Amino acid sequence: MKKFFKTGLLLMAISISVVACRETNDNEVDDIRAEAGADIKVSEDGSKVKIKTDDKKVKIKTDDDGNYKEKVKIDNDDN
Numbered sequence: 001m002k003k004f005f006k007t008g009l010l011l012m013a014i015s016i017s018v019v020a021c022r023e024t025n026d027n028e029v030d031d032i033r034a035e036a037g038a039d040i041k042v043s044e045d046g047s048k049v050k051i052k053t054d055d056k057k058v059k060i061k062t063d064d065d066g067n068y069k070e071k072v073k074i075d076n077d078d079n
Helices: 002-021 028-036
Strands: 041-042 048-052 056-062 066-072
Touching: none
Parallel strands: none
Antiparallel strands: 041 048, 048 056, 056 066
């Protein structure tokens, strides 16, 4: 009976840890987009990111070595 009880507690602890560690927010990019009011595009592998707001465009590219290049274009419509 002790063996059954210990095995049950172990399985319960493992199942709780698996459920607790799973990711709950699948739409993280959508949440950021809604908060920032920006158009965010991310490539499938995550190496390219484009962010466009009303007055700024940002492009971020990452190469295989982990280095990144960032381009920022600011639109000034002060006519």
